[in-house]
Amino acid sequence: MTSEQLFQIFLNGITLASVYFLVASGLTLIFGLMRVITMAHGTSYLLGGYFGFSVASATGNWYLAALVAAAIVGILGLIIHQVLIHKFQNDDLRVALITLGVAFIGTDLMAATYGGDAYQVPAPSNWLGTVVLPFAGSYSLQRLIIILISIIIGVALWLLISKTRYGAIVRAGVDDSQMTAATGVNTRVIFASIFLLGSALAGFAGVANGTLFTLLPGQDGTFLLYSLVVVIVGGMGSIPGAALGALLVGLVSQFGLYFAPTYATVFTFALMVIVLAVRPQGIMGKVRL
Amino acid sequence: MSMSKKSRLLPVMAIGATFSLLLAGCAGGGDEASSDEIKIGVLAPDTGNLSFAMGEAKKAVDQVSKELGLEFGGKTITIVYQGTDGTTSSAQSAVRKLVENDEVDIVLGPGSGDEGLTVVEYALTQPDVTFVNGAASPVDQTLKGADNFFRFMGDSVMWMGGLGKYAYETKGYKNIYLLAEDYSFPYDNAGGFFSEFCAAGGNMTGASWVPVGTTDYATVLSSIPAGTDAVYVGLGGSDAANFLSQAVQAKTPYPLIGGSIAIDPSALGASADIADAAVGMFSGGPVPGAGYTNTLWDKFNSEVEGVNIFTLLYYNAAYALFSGIKAVDGDLGDGQADLRDALKATDFTGPGGHIVLDSNNQAIVDNFITEVVQNADGSLGTVQVAEAHNVKQGTISYQRFDSCP
CATH class of the missing domain: 3.40.50.2300 (Response regulator)
Structure with missing residues (x-):
């Protein structure tokens, strides 16, 4: 392997990590705060991608497409939370089954609307082309932009959760939601806002990923699975954990693809198994008593 | 939140994920068969x-x-x-x-x-x-x-008939790298191509057999060794579309040869920016291109x-x-x-x-050899390069290979 190849593969790993992070950050927030696993998270991702494709194709405006997709998917997530999940919030198995049902319905509706063809969200024309980087040689500009966007969103989320009053309430809710409610915080509003934010992030991730790669049926399940791996590896409820988990999963899968392409998928899941064996709460996760 | 509730979530997640994967493809059943x-x-x-x-x-x-x-x-x-x-x-x-x-x-x-x-x-x-x-x-x-x-x-070996010689003799490629999905169809499809290409005097510079559903091919593109004249792309459907769009993004300098489903409308019809990489690709298979008279x-x-x-x-x-x-x-x-x-x-x-x-x-x-062209309206299509009649099955099947089979 030349040093240029090494850096290229490293950047590819980070690109993949950026997309996984965007999907998983929403999941980890919902999971950390509400202790419910939403099986419809992959569906939110794919739906966002499809919306993004439709809007970007019709208007030629990628930014508008990303905004619309995130807004619609976020609001849908909010409605699903208020109508279906809110009542059963303390029953994790029931929430998993309800959201699984929502995921099936969503998958079939998307297949009926968009069919089995592959779609790619058209990128803004000034994103096309390559730039020459030190050590890595020429690299795709739109990949670098998606990496940058993910970093900005990641930092903003981290600031929101760790530096604001809202974040302090969310963190208090993550640690002990009953005690937080007892102090007079309206946890229903907080839970709803986290569901909105988490779903919107998944929708945005669909547009970002759909710009680099193609969107197609079945990806909802794949991305749900990978974001679960990221959340499990990084630690549930932690934004830096999701970033670290995504980075590890992205790098392991890309270096795996170079050294032993046939077993690239195996490495990713082996990583999860090792983390679960050594540190069951995830790398950045807290042990709760 | 107690540790015990939290630890219950993992099996729930696992069961849910398994269900979601297992049931995704299932459709409704039918009635009992009757005699009429x-x-x-x-x-x-x-x-x-x-x-x-x-x-x-x-x-x-x-x-x-x-x-x-x-x-x-x-x-x-x-x-x-x-x-x-x-x-x-x-x-x-x-x-x-x-x-x-x-x-x-x-x-x-x-x-x-x-x-x-x-x-x-x-x-x-x-x-x-x-x-x-x-x-x-x-x-x-x-x-x-x-x-x-x-x-x-x-079968997928029959579909490649004539393509190896065409690549070596007509196109003049001496060294070809193999990128394909890791399952039985590309084994035979690529096996058929490389056995003929190598027999004609060609050389295989390496292989990447990637899992089906791989989305990011940039790593594979950057690992193609120097001295490669062309890349054989044994991918299909959205994998092929993904690869082609990334080849465009990365401005891949290699000419491409397609497996039988890589240059099919099922891949070329994707709503993605793939034209720059796809035009000029050629392949063999059962689907004729423009110019076929029937x-x-x-x-x-x-x-x-x-x-x-x-x-x-x-x-x-x-x-x-x-x-x-x-x-x-x-x-x-x-x-x-x-x-x-x-x-x-x-x-x-x-x-x-x-x-x-x-x-x-x-x-x-x-069987037909076809090449990808861009139509006047910007869409991608194929034109007929050669056709063969009464192609019969051989008895050789292939497994995964990393050098000339």
Whole structure:
């Protein structure tokens, strides 16, 4: 392997990590705060991608497409939370089954609307082309932009959760939601806002990923699975954990693809198994008593 | 929140994830078979990188129903569609569901390589059911001695006939790198190409066999060794579209040679920016390009929208099957013996050329070499480079290889 190849593969790993992070950050927030696993998270991702494709194709405006997709998917997530999940919030198995049902319905509706063809969200024309980087040689500009966007969103989320009053309430809710409610915080509003934010992030991730790669049926399940791996590896409820988990999963899968392409998928899941064996709460996760 | 509740979540997540993967491809069942109906179970992928194949299978069966009808000798044909995700396990449960739960008389399918091998193994255990292959193309399918299994299309080695020599002699490529999905179809498809290319004097500079559904090919592109003249792309469906769009993004300098489904409309029709990489790609397979003179091909394209390799192959299979049922006037008695004799005697010219069967129930077919061009409206299409007639099956099948096979 030349040093240029090494850096290229490293950047590819980070690109993949950026997309996984965007999907998983929403999941980890919902999971950390509400202790419910939403099986419809992959569906939110794919739906966002499809919306993004439709809007970007019709208007030629990628930014508008990303905004619309995130807004619609976020609001849908909010409605699903208020109508279906809110009542059963303390029953994790029931929430998993309800959201699984929502995921099936969503998958079939998307297949009926968009069919089995592959779609790619058209990128803004000034994103096309390559730039020459030190050590890595020429690299795709739109990949670098998606990496940058993910970093900005990641930092903003981290600031929101760790530096604001809202974040302090969310963190208090993550640690002990009953005690937080007892102090007079309206946890229903907080839970709803986290569901909105988490779903919107998944929708945005669909547009970002759909710009680099193609969107197609079945990806909802794949991305749900990978974001679960990221959340499990990084630690549930932690934004830096999701970033670290995504980075590890992205790098392991890309270096795996170079050294032993046939077993690239195996490495990713082996990583999860090792983390679960050594540190069951995830790398950045807290042990709760 | 106690640790015990938290630890319960992991199994819930795992069970949920498993359900979501297992059930994704399942569709509804059918009623019990009655004596005045012939029940055909159609098997095709509806999830994963070949998820569009089910739509093509439906179009093909609808077209044949329109041409030949759905009633033969007072019996009505009922169709049960069953989706898969293109993998062995999914095909296995889907074909069992069709035969054991829906009690179909005939299975039409499957659509993908590994699935095909599984279904043939299953056919050997179900002598009372007739199996007509949909679009699966591993060589071994018709070499396993299943008398009740029929394939009205070429295998993936036959599809590559002439392409290796064309790459070496006409295009002048001496060193080719292999990138392909890791399952039985590309093994045979690429094996057919490289055996001919290497025999002509060519050299293989390395191989990347990647998992089906790989989305990011940038790493593979950057690992192609220096001195490579061209890259053989043994990918299909959305994987091929993904690869091509990334080859455009990375401004890949290598000319590309396609596996049989890499330059098919099923990949080229993706709503993605792939033209710069795709134009000039060439491949071999059962789908003719522009310039092919066959009125049936023109008629087929005018009556069926958006024809690709899956539409054509499922059409040929369904046409042969319905013609066989017509020939026996809907009589499936005697363990379907008469129907199987009728299928063995198949001899018809369809949109993709002339088809007869050899003694293994394997078709002898016409085959085409085509090259990708950009049409005036910006869409991608293929033009005919060469065609071969009466192409027969060989007996060599291939496994994964990293140097000239």
